[in-house]
Amino acid sequence: MPIADKDVTWVDSPKLGLFEQLYLPLIIGGLTTTLSHMVGKKRTESYPEQEPTMPANYRGVHRLNRDENGRTKCVACYMCATACPAHCIDIVAAPAPEGWKDREKYPETFVIDELRCIYCGMCEEACPVDAIELTTLYDLTGLSREQMIFDKEKLLSVFDQTTKAGTDPVRTRAGDLGPASEAPPRT
Amino acid sequence: MIAFDWLTLLIVIAGVIAVVMPTVGYLTLAERKVSAWVQDRLGPNRVGPFGLLQPLADGGKFFLKEAPIPRHVDKIFFLLAPAVSMAIALVALAVVPWGGTQPPPDPVATQGVEPAAVVQQYADTQGGYAKSFNGVIVPGLDVGVLVVFALGSLAVYGVILGGWSSDNKYSLLGSLRSSAQIISYEIPLGMSVVGVLLFSGTLNLEGIIQWQKQHGWFVLFQPLAFLLFMVSVYAECNRLPFDLPEAEQELVGGYLTEYGSLNFGMFMLGEYTHMITTSLLMTVVFWGGWSLFGLEDRVTDPIWGAVVKCLILVTKTGFFLFLYLLVRWTIPRFRFDQLMGLAWKVMIPLSLLHLLAVMLVRQYSLSNWVLTAISVGLFLAAGVYAVAFGTGPNNAPRRRVISSPSPPVGEGLGVRGS
Numbered sequence: 106m107p108i109a110d111k112d113v114t115w116v117d118s119p120k121l122g123l124f125e126q127l128y129l130p131l132i133i134g135g136l137t138t139t140l141s142h143m144v145g146k147k148r149t150e151s152y153p154e155q156e157p158t159m160p161a162n163y164r165g166v167h168r169l170n171r172d173e174n175g176r177t178k179c180v181a182c183y184m185c186a187t188a189c190p191a192h193c194i195d196i197v198a199a200p201a202p203e204g205w206k207d208r209e210k211y212p213e214t215f216v217i218d219e220l221r222c223i224y225c226g227m228c229e230e231a232c233p234v235d236a237i238e239l240t241t242l243y244d245l246t247g248l249s250r251e252q253m254i255f256d257k258e259k260l261l262s263v264f265d266q267t268t269k270a271g272t273d274p275v276r277t278r279a280g281d282l283g284p285a286s287e288a289p290p291r292t
Numbered sequence: 293m294i295a296f297d298w299l300t301l302l303i304v305i306a307g308v309i310a311v312v313m314p315t316v317g318y319l320t321l322a323e324r325k326v327s328a329w330v331q332d333r334l335g336p337n338r339v340g341p342f343g344l345l346q347p348l349a350d351g352g353k354f355f356l357k358e359a360p361i362p363r364h365v366d367k368i369f370f371l372l373a374p375a376v377s378m379a380i381a382l383v384a385l386a387v388v389p390w391g392g393t394q395p396p397p398d399p400v401a402t403q404g405v406e407p408a409a410v411v412q413q414y415a416d417t418q419g420g421y422a423k424s425f426n427g428v429i430v431p432g433l434d435v436g437v438l439v440v441f442a443l444g445s446l447a448v449y450g451v452i453l454g455g456w457s458s459d460n461k462y463s464l465l466g467s468l469r470s471s472a473q474i475i476s477y478e479i480p481l482g483m484s485v486v487g488v489l490l491f492s493g494t495l496n497l498e499g500i501i502q503w504q505k506q507h508g509w510f511v512l513f514q515p516l517a518f519l520l521f522m523v524s525v526y527a528e529c530n531r532l533p534f535d536l537p538e539a540e541q542e543l544v545g546g547y548l549t550e551y552g553s554l555n556f557g558m559f560m561l562g563e564y565t566h567m568i569t570t571s572l573l574m575t576v577v578f579w580g581g582w583s584l585f586g587l588e589d590r591v592t593d594p595i596w597g598a599v600v601k602c603l604i605l606v607t608k609t610g611f612f613l614f615l616y617l618l619v620r621w622t623i624p625r626f627r628f629d630q631l632m633g634l635a636w637k638v639m640i641p642l643s644l645l646h647l648l649a650v651m652l653v654r655q656y657s658l659s660n661w662v663l664t665a666i667s668v669g670l671f672l673a674a675g676v677y678a679v680a681f682g683t684g685p686n687n688a689p690r691r692r693v694i695s696s697p698s699p700p701v702g703e704g705l706g707v708r709g710s
Binding site for chain 2 (some may be wrong): 121122123126127129132135136138139140142143144145146147148149151
């Protein structure tokens with residue numbers, strides 16, 4: 106649909122006065138601006154020497170959270186694997202070991218293909234027990250494709266690493282959601 | 293005729309080149325650093341401390357890269373162009389002083405003097421001149437300024453050759469722009485210097501410095517001429533805001549499009565050498581060369597005196613080089629019609645009027661300061677003229693803008709339903 110006449114605002118270029126027509130004062134003004142930036146504070150982060158501080162909601166490498174007893178929080182419900190648009194999460198569930206009273210299942214294996222992952226954070230959203238989280242680790246590298254497939258131990262070690270460094274506190278949403286999302290009470 | 297000592301001359305040439313080449317290298321580093329600082333960045337800092345070895349790395353890269361020659365180019369001229377560009381830029385350095393200088397002696401009067409006495413007097417003055425220290429490769433050149441201008445405008449041959457032999461429309465457009473630009477800006481460039489020549493009475497650059505040492509710097513008496521000179525020189529050097537010949541956003545790289553590796557490096561070398569030459573020229577012609585209000589004469593030791601004069605000249609030149617870099621990151625590029633308009637409608641009339649004023653002041657032997665007042669007056673008058681009669685910024689659309697009629701509601705295209 107063409108733009109109607111009444112919607113068009115014609116803007117004329119401003120009329121220049123004597124000060125502007127002399128050119129030089131404005132050029133000197135411009136030079137002062139650039140000169141002040143030259144001596145001003147620099148914004149560059151010298152990356153390898155100077156680590157950037159990531160925003161708290163940065164979506165980097167995944168981790169599997171541990172509970173107070175050091176066990177993985179995951180209850181192998183497959184919610185994350187179902188939510189994942191890239192199909193990069195592979196879980197094999199198994200009945201929970203004898204002593205674990207608070208859950209029926211636990212993940213026997215929990216594998217994330219970090220190369221397929223698109224780092225959208227849907228798994229984090231879907232998880233009912235805050236077991237999977239995305240951390241602020243951004244410098245994810247590997248020498249082969251196999252190295253980039255993270256198993257349960259690797260993901261738990263990411264948890265250990267990030268909590269020890271204090272960069273990523275566990276972002277639990279307990280209490281924010283409905284009762285169905287709460288972890289079953291421990292008996 | 294000055295007797296040249298060949299060995300000394302060779303040493304001086306080698307010395308000047310040995311200083312200019314690294315200066316060009318560090319100018320490229322300075323360019324990147326200044327651009328970074330202006331944009332609140334740090335700039336290159338990985339090669340050596342503070343990136344100081346970056347020019348070496350760049351130079352090494354230029355040497356080691358493959359020099360691609362596209363199949364469609366005119367090979368001879370394609371390879372000749374960078375060489376022309378660089379050689380001319382280097383030759384122009386020969387007549388520009390870089391240190392303390394002596395003006396060449398006046399001609400010996402022959403009328404009413406014994407021939408033997410004339411010969412003796414000539415030998416004495418020339419001998420004394422030959423012994424004096426001259427911080428310039430070709431001292432006593434009587435056409436100094438003309439040579440610099442001639443070589444400066446020859447530099448465009450490298451650009452035109454490069455653009456034409458590349459057989460590429462972007463290259464050709466770039467070199468056409470360059471020639472048009474240089475033809476336009478040669479005129480105010482030459483005319484702004486004529487005023488200086490009328491006062492100093494010599495084309496010799498050492499003589500011009502001598503005049504300024506006695507009477508005061510030309511920038512005090514002819515600030516307008518200096519302004520015109522500086523702007524024209526920026527255009528000559530293809531520097532922003534006049535870098536239309538190599539405007540990356542419009543012409544890929546202009547005449548540089550097809551060039552790579554050392555060919556490209558030679559063009560760059562020529563360009564930056566030209567910047568150094570013109571900065572030296574601005575210093576020598578308008579800012580008193582190596583003189584600094586008589587302070588340089590306080591050092592009586594000849595060697596230290598030469599060093600101090602050289603340092604003064606280099607410092608002034610360095611300031612203008614820095615200004616080149618800073619202006620590049622301050623003022624955006626002109627449009628081509630604006631560029632031509634500035635030259636033909638503003639600078640050429642102004643330089644003509646200024647030349648007229650200089651002639652009047654010389655003819656009636658007025659004080660030099662009258663010329664300063666006239667310069668400022670002309671500058672202001674140009675502004676007032678632009679406000680009174682100018683059409684403002686030339687950004688209006690060229691053809692009449694016709695608004696398209698809006699269709700009645702409901703009959704419009706693509707409206708569905710009802």
